[in-house]
């Protein structure tokens with residue numbers, strides 16, 4: 001699945017990287033969420049291609065994001 005984080009909307013609440021740390025992490029440089037390096041598309045910290053085995057936790061993170069900053073595409 002493809003995952004996109006609207007980093008401009010992220011309020012760094014920590015829900016996504018608490019729920020799904022295999023995919024999301026905090027970017028300490030600007031205090032927003034980012035995709036972990038292993039799953040980034042073209043090195044972009046806001047866009048990732050994630051294996052199906054992690055789909056459940058990605059959806060949980062997206063559902064839990066209070067500002068709906070995480071978009072998931074199958």
Ligand code: SF4
Pocket residue numbers: 005009010011012013014015016017032033061064065066067068069070
């Ligand atoms: S859950 Fe949403 S607002 Fe919270 S850190 Fe993740 S992307 Fe940012």
